[in-house]
Amino acid sequence: MYALGTHLLVELRDCNPEILKDLNKVKDALVSAAKEAKATIIDVSFHEFNPFGISGMVVIAESHLSIHTWPEYSYAAVDIFTCGDIIKPEVAAQYLIRRFESKTPSVVEMKRGILSFDNEKRPHKVCEEVVEVLS
Amino acid sequence: MYALGTHLLVELRDCNPEILKDLNKVKDALVSAAKEAKATIIDVSFHEFNPFGISGMVVIAESHLSIHTWPEYSYAAVDIFTCGDIIKPEVAAQYLIRRFESKTPSVVEMKRGILSFDNEKRPHKVCEEVVEVLS
Numbered sequence: 411m412y413a414l415g416t417h418l419l420v421e422l423r424d425c426n427p428e429i430l431k432d433l434n435k436v437k438d439a440l441v442s443a444a445k446e447a448k449a450t451i452i453d454v455s456f457h458e459f460n461p462f463g464i465s466g467m468v469v470i471a472e473s474h475l476s477i478h479t480w481p482e483y484s485y486a487a488v489d490i491f492t493c494g495d496i497i498k499p500e501v502a503a504q505y506l507i508r509r510f511e512s513k514t515p516s517v518v519e520m521k522r523g524i525l526s527f528d529n530e531k532r533p534h535k536v537c538e539e540v541v542e543v544l545s
Numbered sequence: 546m547y548a549l550g551t552h553l554l555v556e557l558r559d560c561n562p563e564i565l566k567d568l569n570k571v572k573d574a575l576v577s578a579a580k581e582a583k584a585t586i587i588d589v590s591f592h593e594f595n596p597f598g599i600s601g602m603v604v605i606a607e608s609h610l611s612i613h614t615w616p617e618y619s620y621a622a623v624d625i626f627t628c629g630d631i632i633k634p635e636v637a638a639q640y641l642i643r644r645f646e647s648k649t650p651s652v653v654e655m656k657r658g659i660l661s662f663d664n665e666k667r668p669h670k671v672c673e674e675v676v677e678v679l680s
Binding site for chain 2: 419489522
């Protein structure tokens with residue numbers, strides 16, 4: 411299966427709330443995660459909310475990383491959306507799990523932009539191979 | 546089930562490629578979608594890539610909207626991440642499906658930050674109600 415993008419939905423539960431409420435630490439963690447994954451950073455936007463909680467985006471040439479933190483629940487929602495074969499989103503996810511000290515993280519991988527004509531081509535190819543074997 | 550965030554993963558297939566490659570049209574569509582959903586826009590960041598393709602983020606007080614377009618495949622990946630009960634992410638999704646003229650869209654809804662103690666409380670509450678009815 412060939413997809414245009416790989417999207418990791420990272421649930422960072424049981425994190426260190428003191429890190430989740432620190433704008434500079436959250437920003438540095440996301441930017442560093444992008445660099446760890448060998449991404450090319452294009453733009454960075456982080457904002458702090460009252461009473462607490464931080465939202466941040468790191469736009470990369472290979473798509474984006476985003477985070478929303480709820481320090482009061484020791485929770486952060488992270489998305490790592492990448493395209494291409496060079497960047498490794500799982501490296502960024504593992505790095506962020508360590509940086510936020512998440513004790514019970516979970517990661518869901520979604521394939522985005524699955525190209526249907528790739529799926530249609532595969533059975534045709536298999537049929538041809540079978541014919542060759544039988545002849 | 547109570548979750549901190551609602552995340553719509555929108556696959557915009559069979560779109561109008563001329564719209565997907567137009568930076569101003571893509572930016573206006575995302576910003577307008579945020580306004581349609583009654584979101585409070587905090588920051589906007591859009592970038593065009595060579596040979597074509599646009600990445601954009603709209604940071605809102607209620608989380609974010611993002612888009613990555615592949616005009617060569619008439620495809621765009623949109624994420625609409627919201628928190629709170631006032632904003633309606635499905636309104637933004639429906640608006641973007643129309644704006645990009647997607648003929649075969651799909652939407653996956655993910656609940657982010659499910660609060661486990663809410664799930665634990667519910668059965669206790671039900672037990673108490675049953676006792677009251679029987680006594």
